[in-house]
Amino acid sequence: MIERAGGSAVRIPAARMLIDGQWCDGIEGRLIAVHDPATEEKIAEVVAATAADVDRAVQAAHRAYESPSWQKMRPLDRGRLLERLALLIERDADDLARLETLDNGKPYGVSRNVDMKFAMDALRYYGGWSSKMAGEYIQLSPFFDDGGTYRAYTERRPVGVVGGITPWNFPLGQAVQKLAPAIAFGCTVVLKPSEEASLTTLRLGELILEAGFPEGTVNIVTGYGHEAGQALVDHPLVRKIAFTGSTLTGQKILAASARTMKRVTLELGGKSPTIVLADADLDQAIPGAANAIFPNSGQVCTAGSRLLVEASIFDEVTQGVARLAQDLKLGSGFDPLVQLGPLVSARQLDRVSALVAKGIEEGAEPLCGGARDAGRGYFYRPTVLSGGRPDMQIAHEEVFGPVVLAMPVQDPRDIKALANDTAYGLGASIWTRDINKAHLLAAQLDCGTVWINTHNVLDLAMPFGGTKLSGLGREFGTEVIHAYTEPRAVCMRLETSAFD
Ligand code: NAD
Helix, strand or coil: EEEEEHEEEECCCCCCEEEEEECCCCCCCCEEEECCCCCEEEEEECCCCHHHHHHHHHHHHHHHCCCCHHHHHHHHHHHEEEHHHHHHHHHHHHHHHHHHHHHHHCCHHHHHHHHHHHHHHHHHHHHHHHHHCCEEEEEECCCCCCCEEEEEEEEEECCEEEEEECCCCCCHHHHHHHHHHHHHHHCCEEEEECCCCCCHHHHHHHHHHCCCCCCCEECCCCCEEEEHHHHEEEECCEEEEEEECCCHHHHHHHHHCCCCCCCEEEEECCCCCEEECCCCCHHHHHHHHHHHHHHHHHHCCCCEEEEEEEEHHHHHHHHHHHHHHHHCCCCCCCCCCEECCCCCCCHHHHHHHHHHHHHHCCCEEEECCCCCCCCCCCCCEEEECCCCCCCCCHHHHCCCCEEEEEEEEHHHHHHHHHHCCEEHHHEEEEECCCCHHHHHHHCCCCEEEEECCCCCCCCCCCECCCEEEEEEECCCCCCCCHHHHHEEEEEEEEHHHHHC
């Protein structure tokens, strides 16, 4: 147990892995220290899994996948497993949210009302999909006449064993986002959470056992990306990698997957623009732009990290966003008044600090923030940088921190080019009162999601993913069936004379 302010006692899961329905140690016994990002105190350890550990987990997932009981399980009953897990998360949501806050740093209210709700919703949403797997009946046009009639049908088959590799910004939600569609469509899974935030995924393992998932259908290995993650990607029995994380890692995974021709879905980084047109309702657009970047301390893949504002309202908007940023209370996620927690790690704090320093060196002007917070913990002050130019490094690199770069747009005809001037293509928001401008501009943006007069609304019913370096494939919505299943065509010849 770890005690935190407000009398919160947080139970820490043991440094073990879930393989074949059993909790087990790593073969080599190596551990990774886990720190509270708000205090820098060591709070736990997790196993540093080796390739041999990953092999055990994949073999278990493969056996479970091939087992007649799993193959024959009714789709509706796979959905019921997910529903049972959702109910257990609902029961333990306060505890899980406290653990997420301790491990990741985010405010408890966010862990409880965003992360836990998303996890429960995702389990229910995908649980519903389990009974919606359907193929097609196809009439063929053979180029010969052998007296027969040809017909075909397709059925959707699960891809097989899925490796789910997740980042640290929404740890439990991301783990569920990988396991729920996999189980719904009849795959089995090996999850590998981020070494920076594995604790809630391990607690999820306890609930998975309690919910009665068959042994080996969900396995959890912890460890480093270059070791445990890489071993999962290289394993020939893993048929698909469902990955969320940085573009650099996504590129390595895509290249390595070629060797075994794995299916991949890659949800990667972003440099999403928040575009404020001169006719926007600024009472909505200014808080909207602040909300696009600062929640979760900017550690959101779709964060609106580039603020493109028409020149006539540039000062009003940027100063308004800076005022809101200055008012945000930074501190321990266990303090109910706190709105921004720390960044997840010292490494992330160093990265954010270096990118902002470089931006300032290149001529950006901090309207607020621009430095880490004094004292212990990996806190970075919410930052609005004005005077942004497209040639700056910070205009192109993902910061993944509470930092927005504002750029004035002199001529509205430049907006499309400025917005698309990024290697990424995850999201964008447009703030305007003009419905024509909104939809015409939306059609010109090269990204997976465009929001109009809102930002960061993600819904499980809406396909989610990116263009360009933001990824490959889509999760959520009707697209998800393509991500976890493949069609198998069955062709038949009917003897036409049978009824002669
Ligand atoms: P990361 O790429 O460093 O790590 C993500 C996961 O990949 C971790 O589990 C890590 O251990 C593993 N990994 C690292 N190297 C690996 C390798 N060679 N082979 C296999 N696995 C490996 O990312 P991060 O720092 O944890 O997360 C932040 C990034 O995630 C940001 O770029 C953010 O934009 C992105 N992200 C994207 C989305 C999205 O849906 N598009 C959502 C959240 C976060």
